[in-house]
Amino acid sequence: MLARAALAFAALLATVASAGAQPAGEITVMAYAGIFEDKYKAAVIVPFTQQFPQVKVNYFTAGNSAQMLGTLRAQRSSPQIDVAILDVSVSNVGNKEGVFSRLDPAKVPSLKELHALAAVPGGFGPAVTFDHWVLVYDVEKVKPAPAGLADLWDPRFKGQLGLSAMPNIQGIVATVLASKIVGEDYKVSIDGAMKRLKDLGPSVQTFDPQPDGYTLILGNTLTVASGWNARAQLYHDDSKGRLGVVFPKEGSVFQINTINLVAGSKNPEAATAFIEHALGRDAQKRFTESMFYAPTNAKAEVAPAAIARTAASPDNMARMIPLDWDWVTTIRDAWNNRWRREVIAGR
Amino acid sequence: MAGDREGRRGLAAALSLPAVATVSLGFLLPVVWLARMSLNPSDASGALGEGWTLHHYKELVTDSFYADLALASLKMSVTATFFALMVGYPIALFLHRLESRWKTLLVLLAICPLLVSGVVRAYGWIVILGDAGWINSMLKGAGLIDRPIRLVNNHVGVAIGLTESLLPYMTLSLLAGLGRLDRGLEEAARTLGASPLRTFLRITLPLSLPAVVLGSTICFMLAISAFVTPRLLGGGRVFLLATEIYDQALLTLNWPLAATIAVAILVLFSLVLVASGRLQRRVAQ
């Protein structure tokens, strides 16, 4: 009788031990809503749960990156979210506040395969997607297509431009590109960029396209707008090519989403396993092919047709302008005020 | 006897408990939290620190940008309230005087925009006011303009959208406040030799002033705290206190600064309420 009980206890211990090796239970992943959610579930989450059937993955959305951080701040004492995918400028803030945990490199071997740009200082969650700033335009109405930001001063676009201004991070990229046009170093001064953009002000229909530039072009309100490549590529396909996507001749800047382990996660094992999966070659390949975010895993073998439509193509990669998003947070308020006073108000 | 009275007092306290709890949890607690948040430090990146600081209040007072914002908010709210009053007053007066079985239906019609989300209404205005919208198309068709005039994505668009969003509130509060206005008083003035215009100026208008003050106060408060309409119709060109709170809280992540501006608006609210209360008493005499 006693022997049988001891045997059962040993078996139980064995189960617990194997559960430790094999993640189980439930995790909640927070990321963007809408089309991102659909594509990410299909390309990353479903394959993960096939690999780890004992793990149930919930997908949670809370608006933009800042709203996601707000949700995490509110849950500091008892986090309900285990993994968060959000913009690097916001995740940096979260790292400082202690909202996120460092990753254990032993449990996330894919870290070694990541592109150099993907690393985040301090061993916090690295980049999981690369996107970049693009111009989008109405192929039917705009001939020839604008080649870059510098073309927007052309009077033919007067009143038909949508240029997302600061504090939207697209406005930061526009500043960097305008500095490049006038030949100044944005780290030293953006005076030339501001002066140049101020001249563009009257041509801009909206500095805050609602709901976004792609929709306003397809809805005949705008003809040219700034945007992000991944979504622009999807709208291009959905509109059967009516929405054109231009990699600006000045070059572009990466928008980076990082994948982060929430500090105080109740299931760090499964959460870490999920992060490893998301950074792994297969998931990276699948998500790039379905949504045109450039992979952050350098070893991912993405179909050439998909790669050509991302920043990861050799041509584009060469023209990317480096921007330290952590540095950006230190000058953001100053730039923001200059946009408002000089570019938008035209003073 | 005394025990009975005490028991009753206890019962009264117990009965008022849900209301007290609701008010404290639903209103006081968030305000206290807001005030506390405004005193937290934050760094340039927006990272929230621990501790106490008056830094954001100092910033609010010393940076002329916030004075500009406050002035712009004030101007926009007064403009929208004024136009809502100009449009809502005749509507309310008409509805007040109506003695028809259609009255209820018409009152419902006047307030039914409230049933539609502000976001949807703002998009509606974009369709109407846009460069290719109805108004520009009509003006173009009539040969009055050859380039579209910009009616949206600027202050004009926000003023129009805000006015429309305030209109049901203005009409309702005016209608509620016009109760004192008896048709007989206007008739009496007419028999005493007052023309319709003088009747309006000497009788109708003074007697409706309490309603005007009430409606304007409510609308001003709604206008100064509105951010959906300015955001959707402002085209990124209209900077107000409310949109700044949104930007600071949800784009720049500076919660303490957002909270500080919110506290400033709360203070502004209380000042307006006190002033309105005094005005109300004066015009009600």
Added chain:
Amino acid sequence: MPSGGGRLALAGLRKDYGVGEPAVDRLDLEIGQGEFVALLGPSGCGKTTTLRMIAGLVEPTAGRILLDGDDLTAKPVHRRNIGMVFQNYALFPHMSVADNIAFGLEMRGIAGADIRGRVAEALALVRLSGFEARRPKALSGGQQQRVALARALVIRPDLLLLDEPLSNLDAKLREEMRGEIREIQRRLGITTVFVTHDQTEALALADRVAVMERGRLAQLGTPEDVYERPATPFVARFVGRINALAAAAGGDGRLRIAGAAIPVADLLPVGARATVMVRPQHIALTPSGGALSGRITGLTYVGDVVQIAVAGDGFAVVAERGTADPGWRGLGPGQDVGVAWPATAALVFPENANGR
């Protein structure tokens, strides 16, 4: 405060709201200078509509309104120079008593000094001197009534219109104000039209009473006329209390009521049906005999009079006795009495084809 006082004429006045019968129909009425006429009738008879048409607050569908021969029909309200006192007084709540009274003078562009003098004069007229600075809501009902009267009179109107001005006052005050209004009206000699549903008020105040029924003028005459010689059963019933008895003509100068023959002054063809009406104070009760016999069914004591209800076979009447005369005290329910009245006191209304 001298006042002109005008001659008012209503010719074929009609107001049709488009639903049901017209509110006022084919109304002809002439009111002499300084005359006090009461429009009397139940609610819905068109009396208030008539008054509002005279004031200009309601536009007539047809007909004309003439004041001193001048056609007012198309004149806007504020040019008519007619003073009106509203049922609820309609005092301007945001103005003092003095400002209320001064309002009409101001509208006429009268100089400030003159206004003060005339306001004081008007307040003296209604015995409210010293109340200048009060707000209307700080006044009693009777005082408000007087302010309304002063406000209407101070403009020296050609015509004074009173819309049920006493209906919101309690009984005692009403009687007092009645006398006061009559006194002021006589003193000023102003032509006055007074709307009321209270026949006592109409009889007490008016030189002539116009009884209205369903938008039409039923009878126009002195208070005595309409009370003692009502033109129709409607007028007889509306003005004062009256007993109505169904009768048939016997062809011999007598009417038969409940089988008994009653002498009347009228001669009707044999078999013609009629209604005989007798005021309660004309009904005599005798211990026995009399034209009709019945039994007392109840006594109602109302102070100055006592009402004695008598019912017999096929009839029921109410008699009235002054309580000053102790004779009624012997009467009580269940007593058999004879009922009689002087032939001259009986009003006979032959029934016409439509039964009215």
